[in-house]
Amino acid sequence: MASKYADLNPMLQPKSVAIIGASSNPDKVGHVIMQNYINVGYSGRLYPVNIKADGPILGFKSYKSVLDIKEKIDLAVIAVPAPVVPAVLDECGRAKVRTAVVVSGGFAEIGETALQNELAAVAHKYSMPVLGPNCLGVMDLKSRIDTLFLPTFKIDKPQIGGVSFVSQSGAVGSVVLDLISHEGFGLAKFISYGNAAVIDEADILNYLANDVDTKVIIFYLEGVKRGKEFIEVARKATLKKPVIIIKGGTTEEGSKAVHSHTASLAGSAEAYHAVFEQFGFIEAEDLDDLLYFAKIFDTQPLTTKNRIAVITNGGGIGVLATDALYHNSLRMAEMSKESERKLRKAMPPIVNVRLPLDLAGDADDKRFGIAIETLSEDPNVDAIMALVLFQTPGADSSVVAELIKYGTTGKKPLVVVSPGGSYTAAHKIMIESAGVPVYDSPNSAARSLAALISYSVYLENAAHSNGNKNNGQDKETH
Amino acid sequence: MASKYADLNPMLQPKSVAIIGASSNPDKVGHVIMQNYINVGYSGRLYPVNIKADGPILGFKSYKSVLDIKEKIDLAVIAVPAPVVPAVLDECGRAKVRTAVVVSGGFAEIGETALQNELAAVAHKYSMPVLGPNCLGVMDLKSRIDTLFLPTFKIDKPQIGGVSFVSQSGAVGSVVLDLISHEGFGLAKFISYGNAAVIDEADILNYLANDVDTKVIIFYLEGVKRGKEFIEVARKATLKKPVIIIKGGTTEEGSKAVHSHTASLAGSAEAYHAVFEQFGFIEAEDLDDLLYFAKIFDTQPLTTKNRIAVITNGGGIGVLATDALYHNSLRMAEMSKESERKLRKAMPPIVNVRLPLDLAGDADDKRFGIAIETLSEDPNVDAIMALVLFQTPGADSSVVAELIKYGTTGKKPLVVVSPGGSYTAAHKIMIESAGVPVYDSPNSAARSLAALISYSVYLENAAHSNGNKNNGQDKETH
Numbered sequence: 001m002a003s004k005y006a007d008l009n010p011m012l013q014p015k016s017v018a019i020i021g022a023s024s025n026p027d028k029v030g031h032v033i034m035q036n037y038i039n040v041g042y043s044g045r046l047y048p049v050n051i052k053a054d055g056p057i058l059g060f061k062s063y064k065s066v067l068d069i070k071e072k073i074d075l076a077v078i079a080v081p082a083p084v085v086p087a088v089l090d091e092c093g094r095a096k097v098r099t100a101v102v103v104s105g106g107f108a109e110i111g112e113t114a115l116q117n118e119l120a121a122v123a124h125k126y127s128m129p130v131l132g133p134n135c136l137g138v139m140d141l142k143s144r145i146d147t148l149f150l151p152t153f154k155i156d157k158p159q160i161g162g163v164s165f166v167s168q169s170g171a172v173g174s175v176v177l178d179l180i181s182h183e184g185f186g187l188a189k190f191i192s193y194g195n196a197a198v199i200d201e202a203d204i205l206n207y208l209a210n211d212v213d214t215k216v217i218i219f220y221l222e223g224v225k226r227g228k229e230f231i232e233v234a235r236k237a238t239l240k241k242p243v244i245i246i247k248g249g250t251t252e253e254g255s256k257a258v259h260s261h262t263a264s265l266a267g268s269a270e271a272y273h274a275v276f277e278q279f280g281f282i283e284a285e286d287l288d289d290l291l292y293f294a295k296i297f298d299t300q301p302l303t304t305k306n307r308i309a310v311i312t313n314g315g316g317i318g319v320l321a322t323d324a325l326y327h328n329s330l331r332m333a334e335m336s337k338e339s340e341r342k343l344r345k346a347m348p349p350i351v352n353v354r355l356p357l358d359l360a361g362d363a364d365d366k367r368f369g370i371a372i373e374t375l376s377e378d379p380n381v382d383a384i385m386a387l388v389l390f391q392t393p394g395a396d397s398s399v400v401a402e403l404i405k406y407g408t409t410g411k412k413p414l415v416v417v418s419p420g421g422s423y424t425a426a427h428k429i430m431i432e433s434a435g436v437p438v439y440d441s442p443n444s445a446a447r448s449l450a451a452l453i454s455y456s457v458y459l460e461n462a463a464h465s466n467g468n469k470n471n472g473q474d475k476e477t478h
Numbered sequence: 479m480a481s482k483y484a485d486l487n488p489m490l491q492p493k494s495v496a497i498i499g500a501s502s503n504p505d506k507v508g509h510v511i512m513q514n515y516i517n518v519g520y521s522g523r524l525y526p527v528n529i530k531a532d533g534p535i536l537g538f539k540s541y542k543s544v545l546d547i548k549e550k551i552d553l554a555v556i557a558v559p560a561p562v563v564p565a566v567l568d569e570c571g572r573a574k575v576r577t578a579v580v581v582s583g584g585f586a587e588i589g590e591t592a593l594q595n596e597l598a599a600v601a602h603k604y605s606m607p608v609l610g611p612n613c614l615g616v617m618d619l620k621s622r623i624d625t626l627f628l629p630t631f632k633i634d635k636p637q638i639g640g641v642s643f644v645s646q647s648g649a650v651g652s653v654v655l656d657l658i659s660h661e662g663f664g665l666a667k668f669i670s671y672g673n674a675a676v677i678d679e680a681d682i683l684n685y686l687a688n689d690v691d692t693k694v695i696i697f698y699l700e701g702v703k704r705g706k707e708f709i710e711v712a713r714k715a716t717l718k719k720p721v722i723i724i725k726g727g728t729t730e731e732g733s734k735a736v737h738s739h740t741a742s743l744a745g746s747a748e749a750y751h752a753v754f755e756q757f758g759f760i761e762a763e764d765l766d767d768l769l770y771f772a773k774i775f776d777t778q779p780l781t782t783k784n785r786i787a788v789i790t791n792g793g794g795i796g797v798l799a800t801d802a803l804y805h806n807s808l809r810m811a812e813m814s815k816e817s818e819r820k821l822r823k824a825m826p827p828i829v830n831v832r833l834p835l836d837l838a839g840d841a842d843d844k845r846f847g848i849a850i851e852t853l854s855e856d857p858n859v860d861a862i863m864a865l866v867l868f869q870t871p872g873a874d875s876s877v878v879a880e881l882i883k884y885g886t887t888g889k890k891p892l893v894v895v896s897p898g899g900s901y902t903a904a905h906k907i908m909i910e911s912a913g914v915p916v917y918d919s920p921n922s923a924a925r926s927l928a929a930l931i932s933y934s935v936y937l938e939n940a941a942h943s944n945g946n947k948n949n950g951q952d953k954e955t956h
Contacts, residue, residue: 109793110828155869156899169794171839174869178899222797248794253810254801257834286921287798287897314649315587315735316726319700320765323732332731350588356735361649391633391652419765421634421656443764 005129005199008207011099012189013143014074015044018066018097020088021079021104022048022057029103030079032149033137034058039152042144045071066095073097077137077147082106085133086118093126101147102132108195109134116197123198135194136170139177141187142213150174161186162215163294164208168193168201168222169248176220176290183291184432185298188213202229209237216297218290219245222258231279238280239462242297242455246284247272280458282451289447295437296448300413302456305382307333308449309375310356312387313363313395318356321387321417321442328443328450332356333381339374346370365398372406372414383413383452385445390424400430407436413452415445483607483677486685489577490667491621492552493522496544496575498566499557499582500526500535507581508557510627511615512536517630520622523549544573551575555615555625560584563611564596571604579625580610586673587612594675601676613672614648617655619665620691628652639664640693641772642686646671646679646700647726654698654768661769662910663776666691680707687715694719694775696768700726700736709757716758717940720775720933724762725750758936760929767925773915774926778891780934783860785811786927787853788834790865791841791873796834799865799895799920806921806928810834811859817852824848843876850884850892861891861930863923868902878908885914891930893923 017037021030030050037046038058046060047069053062063069066076066088076097080088082104092100100123107116116133123130131137137147141160148155158180165180165187167173173192180187189211191204201224208214217237224230237243249258250269276283282297284290308330312318325332332355335343343353347367350360357375359367368386375381386403388395407414416431416438418424428438439445495515499508508528515524516536524538525547531540541547544554544566554575558566560582570578578601585594594611601608609615615625619638626633636658643658643665645651651670658665667689669682679702686692695715702708715721727736728747754761760775762768786808790796803810810833813821821831825845828838835853837845846864853859864881866873885892894909894916896902906916917923 110830150869151871154873154901156901167794169792169797171790171792171867171870172794172798175792175795175867175897178869178902179897181899220794222794246798248797249801251801251804253804254797257797257800286802287919288921312649314647314653316645316647316650316698316700317653319647319726319732319735320650320724322735323727323729324764326729326731352588389649389653391628391656392649393629395632419653419657421659423632423634424656441765443766 005203006206008099008129008199008203010074011101011129011131012138012140012145014099014145016047016071016073016075017042017044018047018049018069018073018076019079020049020066020076022050022062024057029149033077033079033103033147036146036148036152040144040146047071047073066091066097069095074099076100078102079104079149082112082115082133086115086122089119089122089130093122093128097128100128100130101135101137102130103135103137103147103149104132105134107133107197116195120197129203130198131191132194133197136173136192138192139187139190148174156181158187160188161298162188162213163218163298164189164191164211164214164216165218166191166193166204166208167220168196169220170194172220172287176287179287179291183295184429184435184437185295188215196225200225202226202233205230205237205243206233209233209240215241216294217241217243218294219243220248221245222248231275234279234281239459242282244282244284244290244293244297245276246287246290280455280462282455288444292439292444292448293451295432296413296415296452299435299437300415300452301410302459303382303413303453304456304460306330306453307380307382308385309333309335309378309381309383310385310387311359311368311371311375312356313359313361313392314387314389315358317387317389317417317442318358321385321446322356324442324446328446330446330450330453333378335375336378336380339378342374343371361392362394363392364394365402367394368399369402369405372402376406376409376412381412383415383449385415385417385442385449387417387442390418390420390427397427397430400427403431403436404434408434413449415439415449417442417445483681484684486577486607486677486681488552489579489607489609490616490618490623492577492623494525494549494551495520495522496525496527496547496551496554497557498527498544498554500528500540502535507627511555511557511581511625514624514626514630518622518624525549525551544569544575547573552577554578556580557582557627560590560593560611564593564600567597567600567608571600571606575606578606578608579613579615580608581613581615581625581627582610583612585611585675594673598675607681608676609669610672611675614651614670616670617665617668626652634659636665638666639776640666640691641696641776642667642669642689642692642694643696644669644671644682644686645698646674647698648672650698650765654765657765657769661773662907662913662915663773666693674703678703680704680711683708683715683721684711687711687718692719694772695721696772697721697723698726699723709753712757712759717937720760722760722762722768722771722775723754724765724768758933758940760933766922770917770922770926771929773910774891774893774930777913777915778893778930779888780937781860781891781931782934782938784808784931785858785860786863787811787813787856787859787861788863788865789837789846789849789853790834791837791839791870792865792867793836795865795867795895795920796836799863799924800834802920802924806924808924808928808931811856813853814856814858817856820852821849839870840872841870842872843880845872846877847880850880854884854890859890861893861927863893863895863920863927865895865920868896868898868905875905875908878905881909881914882912886912891927893917893927895920895923
């Protein structure tokens with residue numbers, strides 16, 4: 001079995017949580033976590049635990065040990081000094097706590113491998129899924145679970161949505177959470193798993209692949225503990241939903257940095273790249289890519305073909321978009337004779353009816369609307385890239401309405417490119433909130449379309465090679 | 479002579495401007511331009527000209543022809559229908575107008591080559607530097623010149639600074655202006671030259687290379703009219719100041735799109751790339767690069783060596799930065815024994831003293847300060863990349879103070895990487911306003927450092943190969 005710890009629901013949707021190391025002292029991590037639970041409006045039962053406790057903590061009755069709590073505990077969040085973690089975890093086992101998150105650091109990442117092994121042994125003894133140590137823990141916006149111990153005013157809050165995010169690194173985790181908050185898509189679950197002493201990449205990927213709230217998975221990975229099991233899980237996961245992955249340590253030096261960070265073995269970049277490609281992962285090269293790719297997969301339909309119709313209200317940016325297509329193995333569509341006739345009739349003489357279609361600097365909602373409608377119906381066009389420069393006289397929120405109208409039909413992928421300042425930003429939010437991805441440059445849009453197509457082709461090939469067998473695939477690929 | 483029209487000062491710093499096509503009708507381009515001049519506080523003399531004028535325009539006395547103005551005119555901005563442009567320009571010539579900007583479109587870009595040739599012939603007859611046609615014109619923040627006819631509320635205003643921006647395309651021009659407004663650096667001059675019927679790339683590059691207000695040049699180029707002259711100008715310009723260039727039409731299809739846009743011949747991508755490299759241009763691959771590169775060249779000293787010290791308060795992002803260095807032909811510095819001793823003494827045990835230097839999630843201004851100070855003085859370190867995650871508990875504006883302290887000494891390049899949301903954005907502005915470039919990802923910072931180093935090496939090689947000859951170089955390169 002690839003995953004010994006398949007059910008992480010008690011960890012992400014617990015009905016009762018014990019916070020071990022909870023404290024009335026605002027400087028303690030246990031205090032921050034406890035306060036977080038209160039702030040996000042967690043509706044389950046909350047039990048602060050502290051060996052030195054002698055009264056309520058943040059208004060909640062406190063306990064000296066998890067063994068003193070008479071209720072059933074779904075999740076223990078452990079924020080105590082590393083040396084006492086194994087003993088505390090053992091108490092959790094005896095108290096039949098179902099899952100635990102160890103946020104404490106001070107294990108393999110600083111050479112304390114024996115202590116980490118001890119922790120793992122306790123977890124396995126009770127067959128308890130334990131996340132960490134040395135991690136930020138978990139966040140589930142639906143169940144209002146948040147074990148993060150970072151200053152809340154420093155990180156913007158993501159909205160609820162269909163993208164789940166897994167990060168070995170807490171730092172990358174907090175940064176990406178902060179960045180996601182400014183994107184049009186929302187978050188389902190966040191899992192930061194640190195040293196992966198017990199629950200590892202394979203367990204988490206397996207869980208999210210089967211999670212109904214998760215539509216797209218994004219993954220920051222430094223290394224894989226159990227290669228064979230990870231591949232087994234991945235093969236099924238990528239057939240179910242898109243898994244976007246960024247690998248830390250893709251160079252020899254980066255790989256050394258990984259080892260001193262989470263004590264993972266990064267493995268050779270080539271080996272990972274080959275595995276990612278073979279098993280249908282969508283590989284991101286930079287943090288930006290994670291977000292770029294997440295938003296196209298979250299909102300746009302799949303397509304296996306790469307003929308892109310570029311529509312623009314600025315000639316120069318149309319040129320850059322054309323270059324960007326070909327740099328990313330896409331190509332400019334050639335519109336059908338019918339589209340040509342239709343557009344020639346509808347457009348003023350200044351518009352040269354060919355792709356890239358330059359609607360001119362005074363293009364308004366009508367021109368954009370007719371162009372997108374016509375090309376959406378054109379059998380020679382597989383996807384549309386609309387470059388909408390809101391700096392021009394004709395572009396305003398009436399153009400936004402057209403983009404939303406055609407970008408949310410689910411028929412053909414539509415991506416928008418709108419680089420700019422504050423006026424543009426206001427319109428970008430409108431478009432993204434409605435479910436159409438907006439990019440800051442033609443290149444990032446082209447990269448994202450290329451990722452969408454490449455994944456679609458992977459699914460199609462997988463479906464063909466499996467003939468009529470259905471190995472977990474629940475997605476229409478034709 | 480490479481440039482027949484070397485002196486563009488009367489165009490960019492005119493004491494008197496005639497706006498031909500000025501109008502009381504707010505829908506007319508001539509009205510928008512006239513209004514712009516008034517809004518930006520142009521302090522020279524302003525003369526609206528309109529053949530149908532029968533009273534003041536926007537409060538200024540109007541003229542039926544430029545010939546009726548009895549004063550000396552430095553610049554005529556021409557916004558009249560294409561067919562009458564040559565005649566209007568001829569009147570300007572007879573009136574001894576010194577320079578002209580033709581914003582009107584309707585020339586070679588829509589096949590009207592004869593009309594454009596006629597325009598050029600008139601300009602040459604009077605040896606008058608004429609910009610355009612089919613362009614946005616010019617902007618000079620110092621002399622408060624602004625011929626742009628775009629809605630001002632849609633484009634944010636750049637601050638005054640040392641970066642000049644040249645764009646063949648008006649659309650790319652307006653977008654980049656809008657983007658620049660959100661960067662820490664400011665604008666000196668903006669020149670959008672459209673079809674380049676008279677003044678071309680070579681003339682503009684030559685002018686800006688000699689312009690005292692311009693420290694860094696960024697250039698969006700679709701094609702070059704006079705290859706030999708352009709190269710002759712470029713060879714000198716790049717020895718004087720950094721010239722960052724993005725080429726539209728670097729693919730066969732993109733090159734076709736260029737032709738239908740400004741009727742330029744784009745030439746082969748390889749040929750351009752070879753020229754850019756040989757003559758010391760800094761080549762940008764995307765719009766983002768233009769801004770990334772501009773800010774490092776605007777603020778940081780040159781260095782020919784590539785040993786980078788990465789300092790971070792987040793392990794995972796340190797891993798990504800390490801990868802980014804090696805992907806961009808840079809390498810991680812190895813700190814001297816002395817630095818090691820110093821840092822070991824100053825840092826808490828949790829900090830593993832090696833590069834990338836992970837100062838841990840609770841790193842504060844003291845830890846960052848000592849680390850940057852020590853590595854700044856280390857002879858084994860050529861530049862510093864500080865990854866400051868403002869999501870962490872210890873990072874606040876006291877860290878900003880340390881970054882500014884060491885990032886503005888002019889001794890070694892310092893770049894900051896701080897991805898994030900609104901809390902981060904507030905700190906990013908503080909850092910950039912003080913003259914230290916901040917990037918959103920390790921990769922964009924590494925790309926920019928690589929560009930800085932590559933240009934520094936170019937200058938050093940050029941200095942060596944020229945021995946003691948001084949061919950216009952006024953920069954210290956050793």
